[in-house]
Amino acid sequence: MMNTPTVLVLPFPAQGHVNPMMSLSHKLVEHGCNIIFVNSDFSHKRVVRPMENNDKNNDSSSSSPIKLVSIPDGLGPEHDRVNLGELCVSILNTMPSKLEKLIEEIQLNEGIKVICVVADVFMGWGLEVARKVGIKGAYFWPAAASMFGLQHNSPKLIADRILDSDGSPTSTTKSFWLSSYLPAMDIKVMWWLNMLDPLIGKRLFKYVLHSLKDSDVTDWWLCNSTYELEPQAFSFVPKLLPIGPLLRIHHNNNHNQIARSLGQFWEEDLSCMSWLDQQPHGSVLYVAFGSITLFDQKQLTELAFGLELTDKPFLWVMRQDYNGGGNKVSLPNEFKGNKGKIVGWAPQQRVLSHPAIACFVSHCGWNSTIESLTNGVPFLCWPYFADQFFNKRYICDVLKVGLGFDSNENGLISRGEIKSKVDQVLRDENIASRSHKVMEKLKHNIGETSSSSRNLNRFLTWLKE
Structure with a gap:
C-alpha cells in the first residue's frame, strides 16, 4: 500500500459541494488512491450522524480508502451557518492554519504523506496552504462550466466597468458578452446577485475572487460537467477540464450502499x-x-x-x-x-x-x-x-x-x-x-473511453508521477 497516493479533498461546507467531491473521491479510490476528506467540524457531525444511525462507523474505519476528518470553521455552535457571508469570513480566518496543522499531524502521527490537495474553488485558499507545505494542488468547480467562466473573468468585468468591485452591475446594462464563444449573459444570472441577502452576495463574490486569485499557479481545474453539455463554455475556458457526470456507484451490495450514502447530511x-x-x-x-x-x-x-x-x-x-x-x-x-x-x-x-x-x-x-x-x-x-x-x-x-x-x-x-x-x-x-x-x-461520458474519463486519467497520471 506504500505506493498508493493519498489525496486530500477539501469541499465547501454545503451539501451541494460535498456531494460531487465525494463522488470524485470514489472515482479516485477506484483508480488506486487513498482519500482524506476534510469537512468542517459542523458538516462532519452531520455526515457522520446518518452513518452511525446505520451502525456504520465509516469515519473510524482505518481500512476505508476514504478517511473522514474535520477542522473547525471558527463559528460556535450557536452561529447560523445559513449566513454564508459570515461563514466565509470565519473560514478564511480559521481554516487555513488548521488545515496546515492537520497535514503536518497526519504525516507525523500516521506516516501518511499527502501528495495533492483537491480544493473546491470556494475553498481555493487550500491551494495556498498546499503550496506552503510543498504539496501539489488542483481546483474543483462544483457548478456549471459557464458559471466558472463568469467567475474567473469577473476581474476583467470589473476592469471593463461592467461590474463594480462588489460584483454589482455598474450601469443600466442588462446583458454583456464574456467572449465571442458564448451567447450574451443576462445580468440576472450572476449567481452572487441571486443570494437571499444582497450583502451576503457581495461578501461571497469577494470571497470567491480571493479564492481564485492564484488560480493560474495550478495546472488543474476540474469540473463536474461535460464537453457535450456545455461546448461553448469549455471553448471559452480551455484550461477547465470536464470530468463529469460525477455519479455515485449503483450496486446493491452493502459496501456500495454505504459508499452511495457517504457524505449525506x-x-x-x-x-x-x-x-x-x-x-x-x-x-x-x-x-x-x-x-x-x-x-x-x-x-x-x-x-x-x-x-x-x-x-x-x-x-x-x-x-x-x-x-x-x-x-x-x-x-x-x-x-x-x-x-x-x-x-x-x-x-x-x-x-x-x-x-x-x-x-x-x-x-x-x-x-x-x-x-x-x-x-x-x-x-x-x-x-x-x-x-x-x-x-x-x-x-x-x-x-x-x-x-x-x-x-x-x-x-x-x-x-x-x-x-x-x-x-x-x-x-x-x-x-x-x-x-x-x-x-x-x-x-456516453460515463464509459472508460469517454472524454471525461480521459481527462480524469490525465489527472491521475500526473498525481502518480
Missing part, C-alpha cells in the same frame, strides 16, 4: 424505493428542492394542493430541518396526499434512475441538474438562489428539456400553475425526446 429514507416499485412506469412526480430551499406557509400550501390537483402519484422530499430554525410551516389540514409519499431525504440518484419517475420538480441545483439530465428526466424548474437561476435558463432555453413556473401577482406559484405546467411538460413529446438525447450524450 441527512439519513436517506430508502422506503421510497419500494414505494416507487409499486407505481406505474413514467407516472411519478419527483419533488425535491435540495438542502437549502425554504418555503413560507402560503407557498407550501399552494405546492401541497397543486400536487393533489395533478392527480398524479408524487414523491416529495421535505427535509427534517424544514420546520426548524424559525421556519414554522406545516402541511395544510385539508391536504390528503393520498397519491403521494413524503420523505425527509431521498437517495436521489437512485430515485431519478427509477423507471416510475415522469418528471422532476426541482430547485435546479447543479448536482440535481446533472443527475436528472443523465437519467433523461424532464424538469419543472423552481430555482431558489445563486446559480440555480442560470441553470433554470440553461435547462429551459438552451437544452429545452424543461419548463419554468410563473408567479402570480402576489409572488406565489399557484396550485393552478403547478397543475398546468405538470400537464404541459408530461404532454410535450419534444421535451421527452430532447431529454432522451441529452441522456444518451451524458451516458
Whole structure:
C-alpha cells in the first residue's frame, strides 16, 4: 500500500459541494488512491450522524480508502451557518492554519504523506496552504462550466466597468458578452446577485475572487460537467477540464450502499424505493428542492394542493430541518396526499434512475441538474438562489428539456400553475425526446473511453508521477 497516493479533498461546507467531491473521491479510490476528506467540524457531525444511525462507523474505519476528518470553521455552535457571508469570513480566518496543522499531524502521527490537495474553488485558499507545505494542488468547480467562466473573468468585468468591485452591475446594462464563444449573459444570472441577502452576495463574490486569485499557479481545474453539455463554455475556458457526470456507484451490495450514502447530511429514507416499485412506469412526480430551499406557509400550501390537483402519484422530499430554525410551516389540514409519499431525504440518484419517475420538480441545483439530465428526466424548474437561476435558463432555453413556473401577482406559484405546467411538460413529446438525447450524450461520458474519463486519467497520471 506504500505506493498508493493519498489525496486530500477539501469541499465547501454545503451539501451541494460535498456531494460531487465525494463522488470524485470514489472515482479516485477506484483508480488506486487513498482519500482524506476534510469537512468542517459542523458538516462532519452531520455526515457522520446518518452513518452511525446505520451502525456504520465509516469515519473510524482505518481500512476505508476514504478517511473522514474535520477542522473547525471558527463559528460556535450557536452561529447560523445559513449566513454564508459570515461563514466565509470565519473560514478564511480559521481554516487555513488548521488545515496546515492537520497535514503536518497526519504525516507525523500516521506516516501518511499527502501528495495533492483537491480544493473546491470556494475553498481555493487550500491551494495556498498546499503550496506552503510543498504539496501539489488542483481546483474543483462544483457548478456549471459557464458559471466558472463568469467567475474567473469577473476581474476583467470589473476592469471593463461592467461590474463594480462588489460584483454589482455598474450601469443600466442588462446583458454583456464574456467572449465571442458564448451567447450574451443576462445580468440576472450572476449567481452572487441571486443570494437571499444582497450583502451576503457581495461578501461571497469577494470571497470567491480571493479564492481564485492564484488560480493560474495550478495546472488543474476540474469540473463536474461535460464537453457535450456545455461546448461553448469549455471553448471559452480551455484550461477547465470536464470530468463529469460525477455519479455515485449503483450496486446493491452493502459496501456500495454505504459508499452511495457517504457524505449525506441527512439519513436517506430508502422506503421510497419500494414505494416507487409499486407505481406505474413514467407516472411519478419527483419533488425535491435540495438542502437549502425554504418555503413560507402560503407557498407550501399552494405546492401541497397543486400536487393533489395533478392527480398524479408524487414523491416529495421535505427535509427534517424544514420546520426548524424559525421556519414554522406545516402541511395544510385539508391536504390528503393520498397519491403521494413524503420523505425527509431521498437517495436521489437512485430515485431519478427509477423507471416510475415522469418528471422532476426541482430547485435546479447543479448536482440535481446533472443527475436528472443523465437519467433523461424532464424538469419543472423552481430555482431558489445563486446559480440555480442560470441553470433554470440553461435547462429551459438552451437544452429545452424543461419548463419554468410563473408567479402570480402576489409572488406565489399557484396550485393552478403547478397543475398546468405538470400537464404541459408530461404532454410535450419534444421535451421527452430532447431529454432522451441529452441522456444518451451524458451516458456516453460515463464509459472508460469517454472524454471525461480521459481527462480524469490525465489527472491521475500526473498525481502518480
